[in-house]
Amino acid sequence: MRTILLSVFFYALCSVFCFGQNVQNSKVEGTSFRKCGTYEVYQKQMATDSGYKFRREQVEAFVDSYVKEHPDYDDKTVITIPVVVHIIYNGSSQNISNTRVTDQIAASNKDYAGTNTHSMQAFSTTLKANTNIQFCLAKVDPSGHTTTGITRTSTTVSDFSSLDYSERHTSQGGCDAWDVTKYFNIWVCNLGSSMCGYSEFPSSPLDGNYGSAINYLYFGTTGSSAPYNLGGTLTHEVGHCLNLYHTWGDDGGACSGTDYCNDTPNQADATYGTNSGVVTDACTTTSPGIMYMDFMDYSDDINYANFTPNQVSRMQALFATGGALVSLKSSTVCSGNGIEEATEINNIDIYPSPSNGLINVMFELSNHDNVTISVTNMIGQVVATVEKENVTKVNVPIDLSGQSSGIYLVKIQSGNQTLTQKVSLIK
Numbered sequence: 001m002r003t004i005l006l007s008v009f010f011y012a013l014c015s016v017f018c019f020g021q022n023v024q025n026s027k028v029e030g031t032s033f034r035k036c037g038t039y040e041v042y043q044k045q046m047a048t049d050s051g052y053k054f055r056r057e058q059v060e061a062f063v064d065s066y067v068k069e070h071p072d073y074d075d076k077t078v079i080t081i082p083v084v085v086h087i088i089y090n091g092s093s094q095n096i097s098n099t100r101v102t103d104q105i106a107a108s109n110k111d112y113a114g115t116n117t118h119s120m121q122a123f124s125t126t127l128k129a130n131t132n133i134q135f136c137l138a139k140v141d142p143s144g145h146t147t148t149g150i151t152r153t154s155t156t157v158s159d160f161s162s163l164d165y166s167e168r169h170t171s172q173g174g175c176d177a178w179d180v181t182k183y184f185n186i187w188v189c190n191l192g193s194s195m196c197g198y199s200e201f202p203s204s205p206l207d208g209n210y211g212s213a214i215n216y217l218y219f220g221t222t223g224s225s226a227p228y229n230l231g232g233t234l235t236h237e238v239g240h241c242l243n244l245y246h247t248w249g250d251d252g253g254a255c256s257g258t259d260y261c262n263d264t265p266n267q268a269d270a271t272y273g274t275n276s277g278v279v280t281d282a283c284t285t286t287s288p289g290i291m292y293m294d295f296m297d298y299s300d301d302i303n304y305a306n307f308t309p310n311q312v313s314r315m316q317a318l319f320a321t322g323g324a325l326v327s328l329k330s331s332t333v334c335s336g337n338g339i340e341e342a343t344e345i346n347n348i349d350i351y352p353s354p355s356n357g358l359i360n361v362m363f364e365l366s367n368h369d370n371v372t373i374s375v376t377n378m379i380g381q382v383v384a385t386v387e388k389e390n391v392t393k394v395n396v397p398i399d400l401s402g403q404s405s406g407i408y409l410v411k412i413q414s415g416n417q418t419l420t421q422k423v424s425l426i427k
């Protein structure tokens with residue numbers, strides 16, 4: 001206990017004096033600074049779930065021996081990981097666009113290729129490695145049908161800030177993972193105002209919570225919120241799923257923690273905000289300082305620049321023969337074609353008929369699809385058109401009050417199917 005109290009005392013002293021040389025790095029964590037819940041959730045899981053602990057230790061033992069044998073990740077073949085993005089939304093602002101998803105995947109692909117343009121500052125650019133890992137949106141869903149690699153689930157849950165993996169379960173207001181051995185699952189949802197994301201570290205075998213949850217505010221580029229609007233949150237979180245720890249070793253400011261990588265300098269605590277040049281701290285006091293631009297630190301997206309060669313070795317180990325993610329490497333769901341699902345138009349009701357001007361067109365589609373409703377008179381002129389995108393239930397009023405009495409044809413078209421029904425207008 002005395003040791004703990006002394007440590008607290010010296011830490012308090014240190015927080016006043018040691019960081020004096022570096023004002024930028026002494027920023028206090030707050031709602032405006034990056035927060036990742038992964039390590040906190042991980043510690044709890046390791047303490048309470050002996051099954052997970054065992055499966056997790058299997059991975060670490062394998063990675064440890066692989067990295068010793070392959071310190072420079074000698075297999076340079078590019079691995080492309082199929083991704084599914086589950087958007088869990090409560091209100092339309094959380095239901096982010098497909099473009100934001102594709103922007104995010106493109107940004108993370110640059111980060112993992114080591115081709116983003118952000119500076120290594122005082123560090124050698126040889127520490128900005130190409131991981132040879134890339135990501136693609138799945139084209140085939142688990143039932144063999146064509147997919148965009150994006151699912152959308154409306155939820156009544158206001159936020160998922162309890163970090164209990166509930167966004168990963170349909171029964172808890174989220175969406176169940178797609179087969180984790182074939183798809184890397186990403187959940188985009190509301191994690192509250194201060195949490196950027198959290199992930200589950202890989203275990204062997206994987207479980208249904210494996211993947212990353214990202215706050216919708218910080219997912220993608222255009223339309224996401226500064227200073228985490230360059231896609232860095234997903235790059236960081238996937239790093240955890242690929243077995244990387246935070247660069248400061250999550251040791252509460254001591255210099256004893258480790259991220260199991262020799263080429264990331266010892267670091268006291270997380271770095272927040274945007275820095276430049278040499279930044280030192282209590283654990284690394286000389287140039288080039290701490291590696292605050294590493295994706296596994298907490299810097300702003302504009303600072304994020306690199307994964308180191310040792311970090312790449314840890315990731316690559318997961319894809320080696322016997323590794324925990326070897327099945328993701330061979331998954332084919334990003335190539336080939338899925339089965340196109342034919343859309344059926346059902347339960348059509350057009351009322352009233354006869355009508356004195358206003359008609360309602362109601363029907364259901366068997367799948368989400370786009371639909372066009374057009375009304376033509378008996379000489380074939382189109383007098384009204386309505387289009388709806390990505391719907392299953394339609395109930396639209398169409399105003400024919402400007403038309404003369406007579407018979408009209410209402411044509412409903414979706415996918416390859418077209419249905420026509422008559423309606424009469426009596427004025």
Ligand SMILES: [Zn+2]
Nearest residue numbers: 036038236246
């Ligand atoms: Zn993290």
